Amino acid sequence: MPTAMPTDQTEPFPVDAAVAELEVLRGRFDWAQAWRISRAWHDTDPYDFYAAWNALHDSTQLGDWTRHEFLQTVVAEGIAHTGDASLVGELALATPRFTPPLLLAGAQRHVRRLLGDRATAAPLIARGHHYPGHRRLRIGYIGGDFYYQATSYLLAGVLEHHDHEQFELVCFDFSRDDTAEAGLTDASRDQRKAFRARLEGCFDRVVSLHALNAAECARQVREAEIDVAVYISRPVDERFAMLAHRPAPVQVAYLFYPGTTGAPFIDYLVADAIVVPTEAEANYSERILRLPNCYQPHDHRRAEPAAVTRADFNLPPDALVLANFNQCYKTTPEVFALWCELLRGQPDAVLWLRGGPPEANANLQAQAALRGVAAHRIVFGAPVSVHLHLGRLRHCVDLVLDTFPYGGHTLTSDALWAGVPVVTRMGDTFASRVAASLLNAVGLPELVTHSAADYLACARALCADASRRQRLRDHLARVRGSCPLFDTARYTRDLEAAYLRIAPGPSST
Secondary structure (H helix, E strand, O other): OOOOOOOOOOOOOOHHHHHHHHHHHHHOOOHHHHHHHHHHHHHHOOOOHHHHHHHHHHHHHOOOOOOHHHHHHHHHHHHHHOOOOOOOOHHHHOOOOOOHHHHHHHHHHHHHHHHHHHHHOOOOOOOOOOOOOOOOEEEEEEEOOOOOOHHHHHHHHHHHHOOOOOEEEEEEEOOOOHHHOOOOOHHHHHHHHHHHHHHHOOOOEEEEOOOOOHHHHHHHHHHOOOOEEEEOOOOOOHHHHHHHHOOOOEEEEOOOOOOOOOOOOOOEEEEEOOOOOHHHHHHOOOEEEEEOOOOOOOOOOOOOOOOOOHHHHOOOOOOEEEEEOOOHHHOOHHHHHHHHHHHHOOOOEEEEEEOOOHHHHHHHHHHHHHOOOOHHHEEEEOOOOHHHHHHHHHHHOOEEEOOOOOOOOHHHHHHHHHOOOEEEEOOOOHHHOHHHHHHHHOOOHHHEEOOHHHHHHHHHHHHOOHHHHHHHHHHHHHHOOOOHHHOHHHHHHHHHHHHHHHOOOHHHO
16 A cells, blocks of 8 residues: 555545655656555545646546546636646646646746745846857757757757857756666667767757756856856756746746746747747747747757558558557547547547556547447557657558647657648647647648647548548658758757847847
C-alpha cells in the first residue's frame, strides 16, 4: 500500500506525504500508482482545488475519464473564483475548460507562488541596459533540454545556422544526462552523445547551472553580460525564477512552452500571427515577438524516414491507417468520441496511437468499445527511434488526426516532413493553433478547421478520397525543399532579425 494512503477512514488525508510520493511516482512515470494516491486524496475532499488538479493530472495520463468533467469544473472554477489557486503547465493547455483568460490568471498566480520573497528582489541589471563593449549581440540560451529531446530536436539546425559574425551564443545549461538512462543500447547512447556534442558545438561557451539555485543561476547570467536571455524550458521549473532577478537587459520566452508564462520579468514571447493574433494579445503577460512565418523551427539535418512496411508494426496491410502519436493526456474524451465516430463510418480503418501504460491502453480500448468500435481497431505503437518514427509516418500512415485543445507540435512537423497530411482544429489558445501555423507554412490551410463538426467533416472527406490524400502527399513532397517551414536558414535569419529588433541600444540605457 502506498505510504501516503490513510490507514483509517477517520484519519485526515496526509497531503504532504502524498505530494512527496506523487513527485517520486511521476518521476518514474508510474501513473497507475500516482492515480491511486491522487484519487484517494480527491475522495477525501472532492471540491478542493489542489486535490482535483492532482487527480486530473494523473487520470488523464491513463485515459481514465470517469471524473474528467467534474475535475475540470472544480479546477476551472477554482482559477476563476479563488484568488490563491494557481497552475501552469502542459496539462493546463490540454484541458478544454481552460480559456485564455484562465490560463493567464493561473500562470500569473503560479509565478507569484514561485517567487515568494524574490518578487521584490533588486534587479541585477536595468531593463534595456546597453553593453557598449560588445562587438556581437550576445544571446544566452537558457534551459534544461539540451539533449535528445523535442525542443533541441527542433532547434539544433537554427543553432547551427546562427551568424557568429553578428551573434555570440552562450548556453546556460541545467539539462539531465540522458545517456545515463538504464536500458539504453550502445547505439542509442552513442547517438545521444553525438547529438549533445552537436549542440555544444553550436555555442561559443557553455555554462553549467547544475547544482545552482535560482539566485546563483541569475548571477552566472549577469556575469556573462548577456544582451538577450532566451528561456527555452519549463515555466514550472524552480530555475525559471532566476529571471526574476533580471540578469539580462532583455528576457524572452521561446519554443518550449506554447502559452503565456504569466511572468512580469519576461519581456517577449516568440510567436507568429497565427498562434497569437493581435486580438489575442490581452491574454499574454509578454509582448509578442512575431516571426513572419511559423514560429516553430525545423532542423535541416532531420533524419530521413526509414524504409519500413506495415508488417514491421503488425498493421493490417489494406487498412486505412489513421494515427496520432501524442501523449495520452492530450487525448480528451471529446476528441476520442470524434475519432470513434469516424471509425464507425469507416469500417476498414484502424486508429494507431502512441502506446502508454497498460492501464491507459486498456482504458482507451474500453472507451472505443463503449462507443461502438471494436477494441482491436485501436492499436498502439511502441517508442521508436526518430528514423523509424518518420518511416512509420511516411510508409504506414494515411492520415494524422490532431488532438484538441493541445495539438501536435513536433508530431505535426514530423508528419508534414514525412509527407503525411494532418487534420487539425484551431481554437483560441496558442497550443491549439500551432498545427494551423505549421499547415499554413506548407501551403495547406484547407486542413485547418474551426469546430468539432468541421474537423469531423474534413477527416471524413479525406478518409473517403484516396486520390485527394495522394495529391496532398505529392504537394508536401514538392514543397519540402522550398516552403518556409523547412527552410532552416531562412528561419534563422528571421529569428536573428527579431533579436536585433529588441536588442538594447545606446539610447535605451
